[in-house]
Amino acid sequence: MTDTLPHRTPAVEDRPDLRSRAGRLLQGSGGALAGLIVLFIVLSLCAPNFLSGRNLVNVVDQVTVIGILALGATAVIITGGIDLSVGSVLALSTMVLGWLSHDGGWPLPLAMLVAVAVGAAAGALNGLGVTMLRLPPFIATLAMMSIARGLANLITDGQQIVGYPEWFYELSSNRYLGFLAITALLLIVLYVAGWAFLTYRRSGRAIYAIGGGHEVARLAGIRVRSVTTWVYVTAGALAGVGGIVLASRLDSSQPSAGTGYELDVIAAVVIGGASLVGGSGRVTGTIVGVLIIGVLRNGLNLLGVSPFIQQIVIGLVIALAVAIDVLRRRRA
Numbered sequence: 239m240t241d242t243l244p245h246r247t248p249a250v251e252d253r254p255d256l257r258s259r260a261g262r263l264l265q266g267s268g269g270a271l272a273g274l275i276v277l278f279i280v281l282s283l284c285a286p287n288f289l290s291g292r293n294l295v296n297v298v299d300q301v302t303v304i305g306i307l308a309l310g311a312t313a314v315i316i317t318g319g320i321d322l323s324v325g326s327v328l329a330l331s332t333m334v335l336g337w338l339s340h341d342g343g344w345p346l347p348l349a350m351l352v353a354v355a356v357g358a359a360a361g362a363l364n365g366l367g368v369t370m371l372r373l374p375p376f377i378a379t380l381a382m383m384s385i386a387r388g389l390a391n392l393i394t395d396g397q398q399i400v401g402y403p404e405w406f407y408e409l410s411s412n413r414y415l416g417f418l419a420i421t422a423l424l425l426i427v428l429y430v431a432g433w434a435f436l437t438y439r440r441s442g443r444a445i446y447a448i449g450g451g452h453e454v455a456r457l458a459g460i461r462v463r464s465v466t467t468w469v470y471v472t473a474g475a476l477a478g479v480g481g482i483v484l485a486s487r488l489d490s491s492q493p494s495a496g497t498g499y500e501l502d503v504i505a506a507v508v509i510g511g512a513s514l515v516g517g518s519g520r521v522t523g524t525i526v527g528v529l530i531i532g533v534l535r536n537g538l539n540l541l542g543v544s545p546f547i548q549q550i551v552i553g554l555v556i557a558l559a560v561a562i563d564v565l566r567r568r569r570a
Contacts, residue, residue: 318516361474
């Protein structure tokens with residue numbers, strides 16, 4: 239009889255361990271993973287062709303740009319800030335890319351680097367506005383949203399730039415392993431790097447500390463202004479990368495690009511479990527939030543839902559995610 243006990247005990251103990259791991263995973267993404275699974279099942283039953291391979295590839299392509307922007311926004315929101323300018327900075331970067339490569343005669347790879355640098359410069363102005371001028375992040379990035387959009391239109395007097403080299407368009411159109419484009423692979427690499435940075439690097443942990451309390455972080459020896467500024471610089475640079483990816487997908491640069499993207503980006507981060515008051519948020523949760531936004535929009539399109547109704551749905555989803563976050567913090 240006693241011989242059976244050592245074999246039973248690990249089996250009984252393993253089940254709670256598996257449940258606890260699953261619980262931590264769901265809690266870490268704010269329950270977003272469970273929501274994504276439910277949404278996927280519902281749309282599979284209701285939306286025609288949702289489960290087709292071509293449509294799932296389209297979903298991945300559609301979330302690539304938002305996903306890149308949301309990665310930078312995750313760090314910003316963890317610090318307790320917010321960035322309303324990502325869509326406009328994306329537009330500015332993509333117009334700089336097109337203007338330099340078409341009108342300026344610059345080599346496209348060099349123009350791509352400058353486009354990312356322009357995004358980083360816009361992010362730096364955001365960061366300095368928040369840290370040096372002590373502007374609320376909402377005001378600083380709202381001002382940059384207007385400035386960047388105006389500059390994007392000013393570059394070509396509101397005209398789009400069309401026609402890039404074939405190799406540039408193929409970055410988002412050629413499929414490897416049947417479904418993975420270079421731009422989608424870039425998204426995966428960026429998220430792995432972002433996850434590793436926030437999890438294992440001292441600077442990554444400092445971002446969480448700043449979100450938990452600026453004064454406490456300063457007393458702990460963290461250079462709050464420097465770290466916060468670099469967070470906004472990174473968000474701006476990623477907006478520049480997003481502009482390049484969008485130009486590759488559309489084979490054009492448009493000054494109206496990125497309009498309304500800030501809404502989807504903030505929604506994805508909050509749905510993924512980040513708190514708008516700062517101090518919490520995970521890259522893994524953000525990618526789940528990005529997929530929820532992408533799958534939801536794709537499914538609504540397949541169902542023939544009006545774009546105006548889609549805006550209402552996304553707004554309700556944001557309100558629900560924030561309400562859940564408020565309730566979770568009250569319980570804590």
